[in-house]
Amino acid sequence: MRRGLEFKKKARIIIVDDNYEHLSGIKELIEIESDFDVVATATSASVAISLIKKYRPEIVLMDINMPEKDGLTAIAEIEKLDLGVRTIALTGYDDPDLIFRAMKIGAKGYILKTMASAQLIYAIDEVANGKIYLPAALSSRFFEYFQKSFKEEVQAVSDEDNLLNYLTQREEEVLDLLTQGITYKGVAQKLFISETTVKTHVNNIFQKLQVNDRTQAVLYALNNGFLNRRKVKIAI
Amino acid sequence: MRRGLEFKKKARIIIVDDNYEHLSGIKELIEIESDFDVVATATSASVAISLIKKYRPEIVLMDINMPEKDGLTAIAEIEKLDLGVRTIALTGYDDPDLIFRAMKIGAKGYILKTMASAQLIYAIDEVANGKIYLPAALSSRFFEYFQKSFKEEVQAVSDEDNLLNYLTQREEEVLDLLTQGITYKGVAQKLFISETTVKTHVNNIFQKLQVNDRTQAVLYALNNGFLNRRKVKIAI
DNA sequence: CTGTTTCTAAACCATATGGTCTAGATTGCC
DNA sequence: GGCAATCTAGACCATATGGTTTAGAAACAG
Numbered sequence: 001m002r003r004g005l006e007f008k009k010k011a012r013i014i015i016v017d018d019n020y021e022h023l024s025g026i027k028e029l030i031e032i033e034s035d036f037d038v039v040a041t042a043t044s045a046s047v048a049i050s051l052i053k054k055y056r057p058e059i060v061l062m063d064i065n066m067p068e069k070d071g072l073t074a075i076a077e078i079e080k081l082d083l084g085v086r087t088i089a090l091t092g093y094d095d096p097d098l099i100f101r102a103m104k105i106g107a108k109g110y111i112l113k114t115m116a117s118a119q120l121i122y123a124i125d126e127v128a129n130g131k132i133y134l135p136a137a138l139s140s141r142f143f144e145y146f147q148k149s150f151k152e153e154v155q156a157v158s159d160e161d162n163l164l165n166y167l168t169q170r171e172e173e174v175l176d177l178l179t180q181g182i183t184y185k186g187v188a189q190k191l192f193i194s195e196t197t198v199k200t201h202v203n204n205i206f207q208k209l210q211v212n213d214r215t216q217a218v219l220y221a222l223n224n225g226f227l228n229r230r231k232v233k234i235a236i
Numbered sequence: 237m238r239r240g241l242e243f244k245k246k247a248r249i250i251i252v253d254d255n256y257e258h259l260s261g262i263k264e265l266i267e268i269e270s271d272f273d274v275v276a277t278a279t280s281a282s283v284a285i286s287l288i289k290k291y292r293p294e295i296v297l298m299d300i301n302m303p304e305k306d307g308l309t310a311i312a313e314i315e316k317l318d319l320g321v322r323t324i325a326l327t328g329y330d331d332p333d334l335i336f337r338a339m340k341i342g343a344k345g346y347i348l349k350t351m352a353s354a355q356l357i358y359a360i361d362e363v364a365n366g367k368i369y370l371p372a373a374l375s376s377r378f379f380e381y382f383q384k385s386f387k388e389e390v391q392a393v394s395d396e397d398n399l400l401n402y403l404t405q406r407e408e409e410v411l412d413l414l415t416q417g418i419t420y421k422g423v424a425q426k427l428f429i430s431e432t433t434v435k436t437h438v439n440n441i442f443q444k445l446q447v448n449d450r451t452q453a454v455l456y457a458l459n460n461g462f463l464n465r466r467k468v469k470i471a472i
Numbered sequence: 473c474t475g476t477t478t479c480t481a482a483a484c485c486a487t488a489t490g491g492t493c494t495a496g497a498t499t500g501c502c
Numbered sequence: 503g504g505c506a507a508t509c510t511a512g513a514c515c516a517t518a519t520g521g522t523t524t525a526g527a528a529a530c531a532g
Contacts, residue, residue: 079387106383132379139375143339143368150340151315168508181452184488196511203491213490213518215451216417222458404478420518433480439521449488449520473532480527488519497510502503 010037011128016048017063034121045074058128064091079106086127096145099138109133162224166208174201179218246273247364252284253299270357281310294364300327308337315342322363332381335374345369398460402444410437415454
């Protein structure tokens with residue numbers, strides 16, 4: 001284990017939960033069952049941000065379900081501060097969308113309140129040691145969601161009747177340059193051909209892609225995975 | 237456990253590895269230490285695809301590092317077939333990029349060859365039961381990579397000196413229509429203003445975005461999170 | 473009230489772009 | 503050899519696009 005006694009430093013923690021009873025419950029739990037140091041607590045996200053700036057803790061336990069400013073936004077803000085603070089999301093729901101969003105904005109862990117206290121301690125320990133911790137059950141949910149959102153995109157992109165497949169090599173080169181916002185003249189120079197030849201290619205491209213102008217051609221190309229067919233989009 | 241004896245069905249498995257010794261090693265391991273049914277094996281991805289179509293297994297163990305057609309491409313193809321086959325990636329490397337790409341294209345698990353045999357069996361079991369399984373260590377790596385790629389995009393997108401921020405509301409509306417490949421005339425009709433007004437707006441947009449034509453403006457907009465600033469790109 | 477910003481719109485002009493047709497050279501295939 | 507596809511390139515024309523300037527109306531801030 002890399003966290004041998006010689007390296008062990010009591011991780012300093014701030015807990016945020018709008019429910020005061022939960023808050024003190026978690027605080028006590030941590031103080032009794034671990035050797036972490038709860039330096040502060042907060043019942044609102046805005047207060048929490050100030051406390052974080054002041055105390056610079058290693059770990060923040062953040063309840064996601066809070067009125068006013070919600071936990072996700074708070075996590076995003078904390079990440080933006082870039083203080084090296086590692087945040088663990090704490091919530092009652094294993095909603096895949098919540099998990100996905102939390103991990104996306106930079107949460108280093110995600111724990112359900114219903115989980116055993118030992119698991120909470122373990123999670124804090126892992127995250128304090130630089131790892132990212134997501135319990136297997138939540139991890140599984142995350143990936144289902146993750147893959148689903150990709151699948152929809154990929155299908156749209158790698159279709160057989162992608163009109164881009166009908167382009168000749170030269171036409172692809174021309175389109176490639178068009179997607180960089182280069183004029184016909186520029187394309188002609190880059191490819192060492194005359195401008196009229198470029199125009200011929202472009203017209204053929206338009207017909208093959210069934211569009212009327214360069215902007216539409218570029219949009220078609222980008223939306224159908226032309227430039228680097230290995231790129232896709234994901235909704236946050 | 238949901239997989240009580242009454243529901244247990246011997247999962248049928250196909251193993252793919254270009255190294256024949258590894259292949260038979262894994263096969264034996266599974267046959268001895270579990271009650272899964274290895275219905276076929278293959279030493280190349282193309283053969284594997286045929287076998288999968290023929291046997292319709294529940295699980296495919298796919299080596300990622302293969303010559304000719306690599307495992308990732310194979311997994312993508314299998315997913316495209318949409319036969320309900322669940323694929324587990326098997327490799328020697330815990331390269332985060334590999335893990336990310338494998339999970340993105342739809343692998344339901346990712347196991348290192350160096351891992352204990354019990355873990356392989358466990359993974360197969362989990363995946364056969366409809367879950368997605370990624371060992372904690374790999375999961376951690378995945379998320380680091382995942383978050384890093386998001387962080388870069390988010391920074392690029394939500395930058396203060398994003399020239400898009402200088403656009404007025406009307407200019408944004410015009411640009412929005414431009415990014416849909418609509419002509420000036422079309423924009424004018426949609427916004428109920430004259431074509432010359434559109435031109436004025438467009439010219440202002442060009443100056444603010446420091447570009448010379450609509451294609452470049454559209455590209456700038458797309459690359460800087462104009463359309464739906466909550467969308468980002470990730471490389472597979 | 474005055475200056476600023478934004479949205480509107482026109483005139484004028486130059487050039488880039490798009491549509492269509494024709495055609496030679498090259499390559500590869502049957 | 504001959505056909506098909508591809509890349510090349512020109513002519514010709516219509517229109518869309520881009521650059522610049524000017525200017526009125528409305529909203530808003532100081």
